[in-house]
Amino acid sequence: MKDLNYNQQFEFSGKAKTYSLVAIAIGFVAIAFGVLAGHTERTFANLLLMSYYFASVCMQGVLFCAIQYVSQAGWSVSVIRIPQAYAKVLPYAAFVLIAVITLGLLIxxxxxxxxxxxxxxxxxxxxxxxxxxxKGSENYDAVIAAKSGYLNIPFFFARLIIFLGLYSIFGAMLSRYSNNEDKVGGMVNYNKSFKVSAIFLVVFGFTTPLFAFDAIMSLEAHYYSTMFGWYNFAAMWVSGLAALTLIAIILRQNGYMTWITDNHLHDLGKLVFAFSIFWTYVWFAQFLLTYYANIPEESVYFYRRWEPEFKPWFWLNIVLNFCAPVLLLMSRDAKRAATVLKYVCIVVLCGHWLDYYLMVMPGTVGAAGRGFGIEEIGIALGFVGLFTFLMLSALSKTSLVPKNHPFLEESLNHHI
Structure with missing residues (x-):
């Protein structure tokens, strides 16, 4: 592309900044409303839901970058600055998640x-x-006592801080190497990124299930599923891909990243399509095995989600996260149509909010958490605003073109 501006930068101002700040303010109002209205438990549940979602999307950014480096992919160089911005936001997301969990445990x-x-x-x-x-306490629970070597507050926090700290450090390293590459060129920083990414993928693969076990599955500590970690991984990965695709489309529509072609969108659409199916596979495998075995300590998890308060949302979860992306993105043309892809990504992001809602609410506030009120809508908007503000701020501090990336020309001329 002869007219490519290699120093193009995103200007974070105007409506984007105003709307994100307004959304953050709405989030604070919703939190205050929940506490003052006596819905503190519901408010904490929503804060956990959204802070976990926030952290998961940012973690996906680091994972996306690492996979591209290790696979030596060329097509994704055109959009790599977006997941790198996620990686820069991850420390903030980690802090918010740890703060929410700390307050939820201390109060x-x-x-x-x-x-x-x-x-x-x-x-x-x-x-x-x-x-x-x-033993002897009126609150004694033999099942929890047997798990206390793992489920105790000091060890719980140690794991949480170590996992999120490691992910943040790897994300910062990949972002720094990419920025250094812009300045000095050559292969040194790319080779460093390759090695760090390979190490990160091993660390991430072993620790992500544990992260999901701790933050979400332990809300219902009698329940256990060895598939739960991978189910959460699938949700994290596909929701992060949907966010990445949506942001790329919106930036292109506003005059940025004009080098992103329908071919790049096609690849992103294929990923959203494919991993929506993968999420459904893991979801259904976990559900079917639990349903078939009918072991009480396992089936109680789904029994709670089949109660009248949650059953409609249980089935809507499948419609939003499987039926919609698969049916709407089935054709090649749909994956290359920015408008179709944009709205499918919005549906997927809302669908995985509902997915996390069903993971969190029945085990925290139960039937009292049914439906969607000011707390759910307001806190969700607040976190969307916070993510948008921090991500666009990070995106504005570097060139949108990784100008000395060795595969840049391949990406700019990508065609499928």
């Missing part, structure tokens, strides 16, 4: 169950309630 409230008062934290009450692993 307690009193509930009445079977005629007795129990003081329990707002989050992770199933295993973090005082006395739950102490």
């Amino acid at each position: 307690s409230h009193t509930v009445v169950e079977e005629g007795k008062k129990i003081v329990e934290p707002y989050l992770y009450a199933h295993w973090a309630t005082k006395g739950i692993v102490v």
